[in-house]
Amino acid sequence: MSTSGLNMSRRIRRTPYTDRVEQVGVRGFSVVNHMLLPKAFQSTVEEDYWHLREHVQMWDVSCQRQVELKGPDAARLVQWMTPRDISKCEVGQCFYVPLVDEMGGMINDPVLLKLADDHFWLSIADSDVLLWAKGLALGAGMNVTVDEPDVSPLAVQGPKAEDLVASIFGEHVREIAFFRFGFVEFGGTQQLIARSGYSKQGGFEIYLKGGALGGALWDLIWEAGQAFNIAPGCPNLIERVEGGLLSYGNEFTRENNPLECGLAGYCNTDGSVDYIGLQALQKIKADGVQRKMRGVLFDGGPGPAVSKPWPITVGEKRVGQITTGAYSPRFKQNVGLSMIDKGHWELGADVVVHSSDGLKRQGKISTLPFPD
Amino acid sequence: MSTSGLNMSRRIRRTPYTDRVEQVGVRGFSVVNHMLLPKAFQSTVEEDYWHLREHVQMWDVSCQRQVELKGPDAARLVQWMTPRDISKCEVGQCFYVPLVDEMGGMINDPVLLKLADDHFWLSIADSDVLLWAKGLALGAGMNVTVDEPDVSPLAVQGPKAEDLVASIFGEHVREIAFFRFGFVEFGGTQQLIARSGYSKQGGFEIYLKGGALGGALWDLIWEAGQAFNIAPGCPNLIERVEGGLLSYGNEFTRENNPLECGLAGYCNTDGSVDYIGLQALQKIKADGVQRKMRGVLFDGGPGPAVSKPWPITVGEKRVGQITTGAYSPRFKQNVGLSMIDKGHWELGADVVVHSSDGLKRQGKISTLPFPD
Numbered sequence: 001m002s003t004s005g006l007n008m009s010r011r012i013r014r015t016p017y018t019d020r021v022e023q024v025g026v027r028g029f030s031v032v033n034h035m036l037l038p039k040a041f042q043s044t045v046e047e048d049y050w051h052l053r054e055h056v057q058m059w060d061v062s063c064q065r066q067v068e069l070k071g072p073d074a075a076r077l078v079q080w081m082t083p084r085d086i087s088k089c090e091v092g093q094c095f096y097v098p099l100v101d102e103m104g105g106m107i108n109d110p111v112l113l114k115l116a117d118d119h120f121w122l123s124i125a126d127s128d129v130l131l132w133a134k135g136l137a138l139g140a141g142m143n144v145t146v147d148e149p150d151v152s153p154l155a156v157q158g159p160k161a162e163d164l165v166a167s168i169f170g171e172h173v174r175e176i177a178f179f180r181f182g183f184v185e186f187g188g189t190q191q192l193i194a195r196s197g198y199s200k201q202g203g204f205e206i207y208l209k210g211g212a213l214g215g216a217l218w219d220l221i222w223e224a225g226q227a228f229n230i231a232p233g234c235p236n237l238i239e240r241v242e243g244g245l246l247s248y249g250n251e252f253t254r255e256n257n258p259l260e261c262g263l264a265g266y267c268n269t270d271g272s273v274d275y276i277g278l279q280a281l282q283k284i285k286a287d288g289v290q291r292k293m294r295g296v297l298f299d300g301g302p303g304p305a306v307s308k309p310w311p312i313t314v315g316e317k318r319v320g321q322i323t324t325g326a327y328s329p330r331f332k333q334n335v336g337l338s339m340i341d342k343g344h345w346e347l348g349a350d351v352v353v354h355s356s357d358g359l360k361r362q363g364k365i366s367t368l369p370f371p372d
Numbered sequence: 373m374s375t376s377g378l379n380m381s382r383r384i385r386r387t388p389y390t391d392r393v394e395q396v397g398v399r400g401f402s403v404v405n406h407m408l409l410p411k412a413f414q415s416t417v418e419e420d421y422w423h424l425r426e427h428v429q430m431w432d433v434s435c436q437r438q439v440e441l442k443g444p445d446a447a448r449l450v451q452w453m454t455p456r457d458i459s460k461c462e463v464g465q466c467f468y469v470p471l472v473d474e475m476g477g478m479i480n481d482p483v484l485l486k487l488a489d490d491h492f493w494l495s496i497a498d499s500d501v502l503l504w505a506k507g508l509a510l511g512a513g514m515n516v517t518v519d520e521p522d523v524s525p526l527a528v529q530g531p532k533a534e535d536l537v538a539s540i541f542g543e544h545v546r547e548i549a550f551f552r553f554g555f556v557e558f559g560g561t562q563q564l565i566a567r568s569g570y571s572k573q574g575g576f577e578i579y580l581k582g583g584a585l586g587g588a589l590w591d592l593i594w595e596a597g598q599a600f601n602i603a604p605g606c607p608n609l610i611e612r613v614e615g616g617l618l619s620y621g622n623e624f625t626r627e628n629n630p631l632e633c634g635l636a637g638y639c640n641t642d643g644s645v646d647y648i649g650l651q652a653l654q655k656i657k658a659d660g661v662q663r664k665m666r667g668v669l670f671d672g673g674p675g676p677a678v679s680k681p682w683p684i685t686v687g688e689k690r691v692g693q694i695t696t697g698a699y700s701p702r703f704k705q706n707v708g709l710s711m712i713d714k715g716h717w718e719l720g721a722d723v724v725v726h727s728s729d730g731l732k733r734q735g736k737i738s739t740l741p742f743p744d
Contacts, residue, residue: 004377004378004380004398004399004400004401005376005377005378005399005400005401005411005412006376006377006378006400006401006402006403007400007401007402007411007412007677008376008677008679008680009402009619009621009622009678009679009696010621010622010678010679010680010681010695010696011402011498011619011620011621011622012402012403014679014680026376027376027377028376028377028378028379029376029377029378029379030378030379030381030383030384031378031384031403032383034498034499034621039377039379040377040379101506101510102510107503126383126406127406127500127503128499128500128503128504129503131479131499131500131501131503131504131507132500132503132504132506132507133507134473134504134507135503135504135505135506135507135508135509135510135511136507136508136510136511137507137511138473138474138507138508138511138648139507139508139509139510139511139512139513139514140511140512141511142511247381247383248383249381249382249383249406250381250382250383276510305379305380306381306382307380307381307382307386308380308382308386309382323382324381324382
């Protein structure tokens with residue numbers, strides 16, 4: 001089964017936009033960072049996929065909570081948490097930063113926003129980075145405050161996103177480069193807007209500060225969006241797998257290191273930067289990784305949702321598991337993401353995918369993103 | 373709305389018992405510690421309530437994850453995290469321990485199990501205590517390993533629990549006192565069993581080590597339980613509110629301190645024990661708390677589920693909010709849990725509860741647990 005009932009309670013936090021997504025007919029949620037993430041509306045995942053590629057969507061991604069680090073030791077703490085050299089991050093820039101523990105295991109993979117030399121946000125995936133950062137800071141006696149501000153990102157994604165956002169907030173948003181942020185005026189407040197988002201279709205994320213403004217922001221974009229054929233949406237399963245966008249907790253966990261996740265480009269291991277897990281990553285690099293993140297293209301037509309991983313075999317040997325998969329209407333095949341064991345990760349290699357409907361599906365190892 | 377669809381993915385972890393709870397007809401889940409918690413079966417919450425008070429139920433509470441602290445500094449780390457004096461905890465004992473941050477804000481409220489002088493489990497509520505403990509240990513350079521073992525608690529709750537468990541594992545389990553644990557033999561393994569559980573009806577929790585054994589353990593108890601009228605169940609909303617059992621994330625969050633949560637009895641503030649947040653709690657105690665956890669008994673018949681808090685007013689003033697509530701078939705009134713502001717928390721004081729169906733319900737402040 002791919003969906004079941006979700007029992008609501010205060011602990012599963014609503015967002016500033018939840019009333020609105022209910023009004024437009026949300027049918028299903030996931031839970032990320034103790035908060036609701038809309039995952040299904042009235043249309044199918046495939047309809048949403050085409051719409052996202054052709055028009056513009058508005059996504060309630062409030063669950064991308066911000067962990068705010070502020071104070072004299074803020075930069076030092078950020079650098080301690082990530083293998084990426086953050087001295088190269090400028091104010092106004094977004095940096096994708098793997099966070100690892102002392103074994104090199106992934107703690108999270110947030111986007112870092114540098115607001116000032118002593119002021120950062122970590123826009124996080126699904127783990128309590130707040131507790132990790134606070135624990136490290138308290139333990140080491142660092143002079144930094146760590147908190148979760150009242151900031152709830154709203155994503156505007158799709159090829160028409162720039163025209164829509166410019167029509168509302170002004171032409172200057174067009175000047176914001178990819179993974180950079182600026183500010184827009186909204187209801188007498190200045191709001192941070194970044195050119196970013198969890199799709200490959202382009203767009204922006206508005207980091208709304210002040211949840212009380214959520215309904216008004218939603219309505220403003222919704223109204224202006226009518227001329228652009230806007231629809232409510234959410235990170236699209238097909239589009240994200242095709243684009244090779246990984247999800248913490250799905251494709252990788254604390255059991256995985258960033259080198260095997262394909263994130264070596266974000267890991268400085270030459271010793272010029274010091275951080276938690278440096279020695280572990282140096283050793284993993286020297287020894288060579290034992291598995292690698294890959295795409296798998298496999299046949300057999302549309303299958304059930306991947307609610308628990310699907311084993312991947314070569315002969316009798318299990319060499320991986322599909323952690324997220326979907327039927328691609330463009331490729332007319334299934335696309336999936338998997339760690340693949342050493343010796344079996346060559347591009348084009350043959351594998352068998354054991355889907356939960358009992359089928360054995362012929363597959364081939366692919367690069368990520370899947371080539372168009 | 374009280375339920376909506378939950379979209380499944382690997383990130384929302386299944387438990388060793390999920391296949392079984394699906395077989396017996398689970399209808400709804402919540403998500404705790406990135407893991408499924410069954411929340412509804414075929415019967416109503418009220419039917420489950422009576423059954424739990426009269427017979428025995430088996431609950432998949434695997435989401436009560438264990439954070440294992442092991443090593444020379446394990447006891448020092450535990451004590452640093454909690455205001456409770458853990459020097460009084462014996463091997464074989466369970467201690468309810470509030471965890472607080474440097475402001476005195478609640479981080480979690482786990483049950484501590486002392487396995488040995490240098491070996492502890494924290495059986496946690498819904499926040500990543502693993503990251504908190506690891507961060508503190510790494511920051512302070514402590515000699516302790518922090519990990520999540522493959523341990524998945526299965527609760528057996530209700531007045532017939534002892535007879536059932538004794539019939540399976542032997543008469544010696546009857547000797548286990550409340551909040552103490554022992555061991556039972558199961559399939560060639562020794563498994564930890566504690567007299568504990570998230571109800572006031574008595575029973576045990578089996579901390580199953582080795583998820584692969586989950587199905588066999590479930591089946592063993594299920595078969596033996598037929599003679600005791602066993603049913604699948606879950607923490608029961610009515611029973612837990614009547615019993616005054618609080619839930620982290622629902623009744624209190626990091627915004628609350630343990631003194632206002634009614635947990636002063638678990639907080640040493642005389643300075644004989646040092647921990648994170650000691651100074652903060654001493655100041656709060658000296659100043660006096662500004663609100664207190666209370667029960668609220670209110671009329672108007674059964675209402676909708678409390679999926680977002682219901683405001684509580686006195687005159688024009690908001691003095692609290694029902695964070696969890698339910699209709700009690702025994703009291704023939706609604707019972708709810710709320711922090712109540714200073715000046716309004718006297719027992720028997722009149723309040724008005726604004727339920728989400730638009731009713732204004734007359735209520736009275738009560739002790740916790742609600743008096744029978």
